[in-house]
Every structure is written in structure tokens, then in C-alpha cells.
Amino acid sequence: MSNVILEMKNINKEFPGVKALDNVSFNVKKGSVHALMGENGAGKSTLMKCLFGMYKRDSGQIFLDGKEVEFKNAKDALEAGVAMVHQELNQALQRNIMDNLWLGRYPKVGKLITSEKQMYKDTQAIFEKLHVKVDPKRIMSTMPVSQRQMVEIAKAVSYDSKIIVFDEPTSSLTDQEVEHLFEIINMLKEQGCGIVYISHKMDEILKISDEVTIMRDGQWVATKDAKGLEMSEIIKLMVGRELRNLYPPKNNEPGEVVLKIDQMTAMYSHLQGVSMEVRRGEIVGLAGLDGSGRTELLENLFGIATRKSGDIYLDGKKIQNKNSVDSIRNGFALLTEERRSTGIFGVRSIRENTIISNLKKYKRIAGLLDNIQMKKDTDWAIKSMSIKTPNQDTQIRSLSGGNQQKVILGRWLLTEPEVLLLDEPTRGIDVGAKYEIYQLIIDLAAKGKSVIMVSSEMPELLGVCDRIVIMSNGRVAGELSAEEANQEQIMSYAAKYL
């Protein structure tokens, strides 16, 4: 095993209530590409963040070239020769290439003056090595993403990195750009670099990597040679868990079609030509990878994102849903994905968080609000959803995530919606509260409400929904009945348009 360059041994990391990494070991050999795979939330990024010191691991050791290392931050790691090319590039866009490349370690003349000449020369030397033909003085914001990514790679090379981690590097590249990237990766490999390659795209992984490690639920599942590995085998390893969570029994019965979306295309996102139908009393799951357009679909439907084209029909009538006020009037409700940034009013009371979407209903003489009714309705929400809170005047930010989510659900139920759009309704919520929320969703459907629910947890979709629509890269990739669907099918649809 002398050619192992990076060894991560028995890494453990626990977040409150979640074991994010459970005794994970991971080795990268010199001059090879090692792919790291797993579903959203399997622990890939957590593992990498532990490597770079962005998270402090609870236990475990990391060896680089046989020596134990402990990086405090990304800069520490970079200086030791461990670099990362991020999915979302963190760059000073208003500055030029060489400023970004040498940021924090500008070559200097004397002690104070930076040497532009030296920077220019060094940058060009690296670019030549990588076969990149761009002027080092070009401003970052004027360049396409692929070239900005090259700058990031050049930065890793300039540190003489022994390990380079690529996190979803091809998510915004064209086929041709991907080819160029692979050429560079192969070149780095030949020079003896160890490459960690994180991606959802199976065909790419099979093409570029030498070894594949698969993670699931924070645990190491398998490490295999890429040669001879089948796509179906990878998928099976990625999703093959037993259903641990229990789901409430389903007693809702889908009726006639209530909502029809016809060829919806977004103005400012990649959502394209999405059509779907939802029945009365039906729970439709929206599956797909992060960034597949599920959230964008809900936002366009609810009118808080701008549509370019497409129609919405409710009970056969065409509706506009041109903004949130309009959508609420039409009987829509949207539970957003980011509870803290777009859901709760942290410093305000439970009561105000509950009634905010329904104020018109409480207006009495001279526009004054009916206090007694507001208190009654809040009490109803607290009781019917068993929200655990000392009283109505408690600031919502002091509640647990699950209880906050129930308050927001209560807010929407007071508006008496017909169509509920739920974006990751159980994200960041502990298991017990999840069950209660599933129960609420199923009860609503049983009362004849229609629900569209986005979730990245496939067992949850299979357990709660009647039908699952799978999105891929902004489009609808397929549709499955929840009874017949399995996770392998969903995964292969989710990768359809990548």
C-alpha cells in the first residue's frame, strides 16, 4: 500500500441528532482518480469538509504521504498540497485571473509592492502546462464558468498539490468543456496527483475514474475497481437501504384532476416545458437531484419566480398566480425549503407567525384586527398540530425545527388552501416529528386537498406519495406510481437529462 497518498481512517462526525459520518475510511492512491458517490446527504461533502478542516471531526485520523496531518482550514490544506475545486466557485469576480490565482500570497518586490510582472509570468507558465489559452489579465466576470473553473485548477496546480478534490465539476460545462477537463485530469494523474472526483453522473464516473467508493447514510458501503463496474450495481449500492422510518397508513383517495400545469418554462432558471397534473386528494412527490428544478417549479407555480411561458389550470379554469397574494387567493400555499430564510419570522411571536398570511380575515371596524379571533386560530394551530410551545407569545426562533415547521403549516392551513406545495417539508427535523408531519400531509389529502411535495429522501416519497414525478435538469424525466416505483428507477430517471 505504499502508493496510497491520502488515507482517511475511521472518521466520525456527529451533528445534533444525526450521525453524519459513521466510521468512514477512504484511501486515495497516487496517480489515480477515485470517485466518491452517494445520494444527497450520504456524507460525501461532510467527509471532504472534515478533510479540509471546515468541520472538526469527532474522531479518526488523516494521513498524507504516511504522515498524520490536521488541517485547521482550507488554506492550511492547500499549503500542504491538498486542494479542492468547488462546485460553486468562490472567486473575486471583479478582479482579474492572476489576482485570484495568487490571492493571499502575491509575489512581492521588497516588502510592500506586489510584482505584477512576476504574477503574469508565473500564471502564463501554469496555463501553458494546462493548455489553457487565456490572458492572465482578463477579468473573471467576463469569462465562462468553464474557464473560471480552469483558474481554480491552475491554483491547485500552482500549490504543487498532491491531492485535488473535484466537487461536481461538470455540472455547468458543455460536452466539449468536459472533454478538456478530463484531459487535464488525466494529465494531473500522470504527474502523480491523487484525484478525488465527486459526481452524480455515472457515465462520467465510469469513464474517468480508476476506483469508486460509495457512501450511504454517512457510512462507507463499498470501494470497487471502476473497470467492469456496471451502472446498475452502483445505483443498487447507493440506494439499497431498508426502510427504517415508518410511515403512517394512507387513507386518502385521489379523485378528479384539480390542477393542471401546461408547458411551464421559467424566465430566470432552467425550468423548461414542465407539464403535470394533480388530482383532488392526491399526494404527488417531486423527486430529483439537487438543482433539478423541483424548487423552481414550485416557485413558478406560486408566482414568486417569473414565468416565461406556460399555463396553469385550476378546476379547468385558467389562472395566473402572478404573485404570492394572487396565488393565496386562488387557494395555493407554499411551504419553502429554507425554513429560516424564507419561512419563519424569527424574532416575532408564534401568534404573529401563524396569522400573517390570513390578516384580511381578522379585519373589523376601521381596519382594526380582531385579537380574540387571532388568538383562537393560533390556539387551534397549536392544538391540532400538537406544537410544543410555552405560549403564543414565544418567539418562534426558540422552538425546534419540527415545531417551527408545524407553525408554518398551521399558517397555511388557516388560509384554507386547496393546493399545498411543500418543499422538503421534513428537512432538518428529527424522526419523531417527521412522522407527525407525514400524518398531517396524509390527513390533508384525505380531506380532499391536493399536495405536491418535494423531497430528496426517496423512501419518504415512496412512503407518503401516491405518484412520483421525477425531474432532471429542469425537465420532467418520468412519472411512476408510488406503489410500483423503486429507488433504482427513480435514480435512473433523475440522471436522464444530465
Next chain:
Amino acid sequence: MSLKVKSKIEGIKAMDKADQRKWFKELLINNSLFIFIIIAVVFIQIQRPEFLGKESIVNIISLSAAAMPLALGIAGAIILTGTDLSAGRIVGLTACVAASLLQMSDYANKMFPNLPEIPVLVVFVGVVLMGAFIGGLNGTFIAKLNLHPFIVTLATQLMLYGIILMYLMNGNNNGQAISGLDEKYTNLIKGSLFSVGSTPVPNFVLFVIVLTIVMWVVWNKTEFGKNMFAVGANAEAANVSGVNVGRTIIKVFLLAGALYAVSGFIEAARIGSNSANTGFNYEMDGIAACVIGGVSFVGGIGKISGVIMGVVLLKLIFVGLSFLSVSVNMIYIIKGLIILVACAIDMRKYLVRK
């Protein structure tokens, strides 16, 4: 209520020694400003027994009342995590306009010599509409152009200053201060319907008390009030929840403008001589009063009672220090320190400890 207090005391008794000490320390820090004020008041009272006499108290109340409408307006802007630098200039402009329209008919340097007598109430409504219009413009720029209130009001206060200077050149005035106000006007504001002992309380104190009650209702009992707090606490969430965020912002600044105009209308008569300096820097005292009273720049937080407290505290300190013959220069320094300490204490409540 007494039950609440009782259970609280029992809760404290149940804590162990270290926790009790910690609880007491928190209590001292969180109320340190008030403790400081109480000590200061007691100290000044010992030095100068007339400090808490009837006359002085009525004086403090009058000064507070004069500053109140403006502070109430600015508080709305702060609740939206914004600010309003144009407040003082709106006071100045509305004061000059009100004064120029309500000069004595036989005053020699009257700005508009041929102006017929206008009812005081008409002028009042006029300047309030004018203030609301300017405030509404501020709000529109903020909401529709997505600009920060700091930048918008920085720009508009400059423009307003220019407008005030031009206005003062009107007619026979030639840029002088506007004085010689009609007695009907000054009597309405400065006259007195009732007295405390032999000390008359000016009428505008009553007007401001009514106004403050109305504002309490607006903040706490109306859809607009709830929306204002929601937008301040989380504008994104408010949008998703069906609150028209832009319209709420415009309304908050429009209302603020109207309140500044009320301040202007009172100031014009109270001071009696109105120049381009009327209202200058008033917004700074207004902002200071708000933050001292717990209207937080965090957004979505603030109470009318807090604004009252902040305004009164500032005036109390100002009058108290004058009693001690502390120099005006020193008073500035002390005011600055109070703002710093008040905000630091306020911020402690919202810090997420890591």
C-alpha cells in the same frame, strides 16, 4: 400577573448558586442603562433639588413630546432594517412652509404680503400631506429601485436642503428666518389648556399624546402594522406569505413623512423663528432614541413604549446635565456613549452564540 412573578421567584430559588449569580449578572447587564440613569437622576437630584421640581418635569415632558412624532416615524424605518436620514430636512421644510403661510397679517417682513388669512387647520393638513408625499417618494425609490434606505434618504435630504434654501428666497423674505407668526397658530401649539400646579402644560403635549396612542393602535392592531413587523423580521418570508412587501415599505415611509410634518408643524410654532437650520440633525436624535428604546436594527423588533422611553431618557439626560452646568461639548460625548452602550446591550439579545 402576580402568579407569573411568584413562579419566576420560585424558579430563581430552584437554581443553584452559580446559576443564580449568572442570572443576577445578566439582569444587571441587560438593565445597566436604566440602573445608570437612576443613579444619575438621584445624583443630580441631590446636587440640584429643583431638577425634579414641577417646572423641570413639565419642561422635560414638553421637550420629549416635541421630539416624539419624528422618533415614531423613524422607528418604522428602523423596524424595516432601514433608516431615514431625510427626517430632519422634512421637519425643516414643513416647518418653513407652515410658518410662511401663518405669519401675522401686519408683520413687516411677511414672505407673502398679499396672502389672505388661511385657517390653521388647513395649513396643518397641507403640510402633513406634503410630508407624506415626500416620505412616499422615499419609500417608492426604496421599494421600486431596490435601493437601501440609507442611500435614498441621503440623496433626498440633500435635495430637500436645496429646496428649503430656495423656498426661503421667496417673496420679501430674502433667505431670512421666518418669524412673526400668527397668534392663533402659536396659541394653538404653545398655549395651555391646563396646568400642573402653577406650571402650564403646552397644548402640543396633548396632541402628541393622542398621536402616540393612535400610532400604538396602528402598530399593534392593524394589518399594516403586522405587515410592517413581518417585512422587517424577514422580507423573503413575508413575500412568500402573501404580504405585498413593496407596498408595505412605501406605506411605512409615507407614514413617517406625515409624522415628520407633524413635528415640523409643532417646531415652527414652538421655536417661532424658522430658518434652513430648523430640523437639522433631528434624525440623529430620533435614531438614537429608537435604538436606546430597543427598536433594533436587527429588524422586526420595536415597541411604542420603547420609543417613548428612548425619547424621554435622552431629554432627561440632556436637561439633567444642563442642571449640572456640564458643557454642551461634554453632553455630545455622553450622548454618544449612551448610544454605544444601549446598542451593545441590545445586540447581546440577538447574537447567536457559537
